[in-house]
Amino acid sequence: MTKLNNTIRRVTERIVENSRASRASYLELMQREADRKPEHKDVACSNLAHAFAGALEDQDAMKAGRGPNIGIVTAYNDMLSAHQPYGRYPDRMKIFAREVGATAQVAGGTPAMCDGVTQGEDGMELSLFSRDVIAMSTGIALSHQMYDGIACLGICDKIVPGLLMGALRFGHLPAVFVPSGPMPSGISNKQKQETRQKFAAGEIGRDALLESELGSYHSPGTCTFYGTANSNQMMMEMMGLHIPGSAFIQPGTKLRQSLDRAAIHRLAELAGTTERTLAKVVDEKAIVNAVIGLLATGGSTNHAIHIPAMARAAGIIVDWTDLAELSSVVPLLARVYPNGAGDVNHFHAAGGMAYVTHTLLDEGLAHADILTVWEGGMDAYTAEPVLENDALSWTPVKESRDDTMLRPASDPFIADGGMKLVTGNLGRACFKSSAVSPDRFTVEAPCRVFENQADVVTAFKAGELDQDVVVVVRFQGPRANGMPELHSLTPSLAVLQDRGYSVALVTDGRMSGASGKVPAAIHCTPEALGGGPLSLIQTGDIVKVCASTGELSTTADLSSRTPAPDPQPQWGVGREMYRMLQMQADGAEQGASAMLASAGL
Numbered sequence: 001m002t003k004l005n006n007t008i009r010r011v012t013e014r015i016v017e018n019s020r021a022s023r024a025s026y027l028e029l030m031q032r033e034a035d036r037k038p039e040h041k042d043v044a045c046s047n048l049a050h051a052f053a054g055a056l057e058d059q060d061a062m063k064a065g066r067g068p069n070i071g072i073v074t075a076y077n078d079m080l081s082a083h084q085p086y087g088r089y090p091d092r093m094k095i096f097a098r099e100v101g102a103t104a105q106v107a108g109g110t111p112a113m114c115d116g117v118t119q120g121e122d123g124m125e126l127s128l129f130s131r132d133v134i135a136m137s138t139g140i141a142l143s144h145q146m147y148d149g150i151a152c153l154g155i156c157d158k159i160v161p162g163l164l165m166g167a168l169r170f171g172h173l174p175a176v177f178v179p180s181g182p183m184p185s186g187i188s189n190k191q192k193q194e195t196r197q198k199f200a201a202g203e204i205g206r207d208a209l210l211e212s213e214l215g216s217y218h219s220p221g222t223c224t225f226y227g228t229a230n231s232n233q234m235m236m237e238m239m240g241l242h243i244p245g246s247a248f249i250q251p252g253t254k255l256r257q258s259l260d261r262a263a264i265h266r267l268a269e270l271a272g273t274t275e276r277t278l279a280k281v282v283d284e285k286a287i288v289n290a291v292i293g294l295l296a297t298g299g300s301t302n303h304a305i306h307i308p309a310m311a312r313a314a315g316i317i318v319d320w321t322d323l324a325e326l327s328s329v330v331p332l333l334a335r336v337y338p339n340g341a342g343d344v345n346h347f348h349a350a351g352g353m354a355y356v357t358h359t360l361l362d363e364g365l366a367h368a369d370i371l372t373v374w375e376g377g378m379d380a381y382t383a384e385p386v387l388e389n390d391a392l393s394w395t396p397v398k399e400s401r402d403d404t405m406l407r408p409a410s411d412p413f414i415a416d417g418g419m420k421l422v423t424g425n426l427g428r429a430c431f432k433s434s435a436v437s438p439d440r441f442t443v444e445a446p447c448r449v450f451e452n453q454a455d456v457v458t459a460f461k462a463g464e465l466d467q468d469v470v471v472v473v474r475f476q477g478p479r480a481n482g483m484p485e486l487h488s489l490t491p492s493l494a495v496l497q498d499r500g501y502s503v504a505l506v507t508d509g510r511m512s513g514a515s516g517k518v519p520a521a522i523h524c525t526p527e528a529l530g531g532g533p534l535s536l537i538q539t540g541d542i543v544k545v546c547a548s549t550g551e552l553s554t555t556a557d558l559s560s561r562t563p564a565p566d567p568q569p570q571w572g573v574g575r576e577m578y579r580m581l582q583m584q585a586d587g588a589e590q591g592a593s594a595m596l597a598s599a600g601l
């Protein structure tokens, strides 16, 4: 076995050291939960009867205590194309459970919102904190304490992190994540983006634009670009929480169904055992593997927030310095849109996660020795699932089948990973370098300050931004307005860039996993609200963003400035209900979670 890279070893050791007390107290709580009496089969008969009453044909088995009971936590709705297939999952999973003498119940549902539907709209301000709500909903589902294992059904952006955060508080049980796969490829994401730019530049009308969008988003399944949802699936593989290779198998296929069946059969096998509980599977090494996968594949920037939050729910402390140090040694192996031309279906066809895992392990760039839900540690994840005469088996993937999309770690696209930390007198921020051309890594220009995205688009349309410019969009942090994604700015900023200007975005808000191309220092922390550095900046100040030197600074003397006043919280589309969570949240680098902060985790 190849020796583990020294930086990866050192960062992992540092995370273990920094997490020593919090991890110990988490594991101790999980032990207490495992030892909790009475066990679920021994609670009062009235409680049991309540639990069994809706179980129909499984009632007898439950009454007789014949086998493990699996709790399904589902984020089904059919507003999210990725979650639409889950509508039928619970019924099928109950059948799969019976095949192996187990039972399954829908423990509960969680909300799930689509960032594609709310992009650029006020509803987006609920998005990040829906993750806390999902974690808490998972907690409600599992608080019935009637389960021996957890099956999590969720795919999209906030849902997987929320489900994991919630399930980790019940980490004395085994848990498996069951994805449902990407939709087939439609028009290419590049073509979609070009059509958007034409629309932004006034060259085509709304009809042509809608036609193009429908050519891209056309049927049930996950969106095909490598955004947050697909990065989630990558991470679940890298942490060993999937049945190996199940991330990108399309819905409605026999292979998909076989993997879903395997997930329930495996859970039934693990139920009641203590060897591979969720708390044990999600350890420091698994978290480091998730970061490595993110960097190696150029995944969504949203995970710079979600990974610290998920880790914290397991008592593990990880920050952007850890991410940046890992990024310095983890090469970029994949070019999937927005970092390349192909989509996740092409990525999977080129060897996908099995090849990524294989080549990373081969070069000592990931932890092989982690506990996974499947036997065999990470090695099991270097093979792809296939069906032979209806039987599920796995074939090792040792070569990339398309080196324009997927390259070996020994000969990568870029020697370092796709994410940089930029710091300076404007704070700490993330810069996704994998999608930006290296000649745009440094932007130094007068800034133009905005306090909402609509004003940026208005200024763009009025031609006011036709110059070298750093667009600052502030008061977009977790406590200000829930830290929305500002992805709808991408077409306008990309048009400016294509006109030959040097353009960058600096914000305490987020961008989407689908964003790229335009240099952006995002998640800037501390946020502007409450007097953070961005509240001191003024239009015309020279701002420098540099991914090569890791700089985010201004030459302006901020010490002499008075902060811009905090904006009033907005009402409407339910935003007022989320103030409670926003106000309790901590910073983006800590995971921006009210739930974790309030619990003292």
Ligand SMILES: O=C(O)[C@H](O)[C@@H](O)[C@H](O)[C@H](O)COP(=O)(O)O
Pocket (backbone or CB within 6 Å): 114, 115, 116, 117, 119, 157, 223, 225, 226, 227, 228, 229, 300, 302, 485, 487, 511, 512, 513, 514
């Ligand atoms: O983080 C993400 O992955 C995105 O938020 C994603 O959930 C959303 O669907 C995009 O906003 C749509 O992206 P397009 O611009 O490619 O349509």
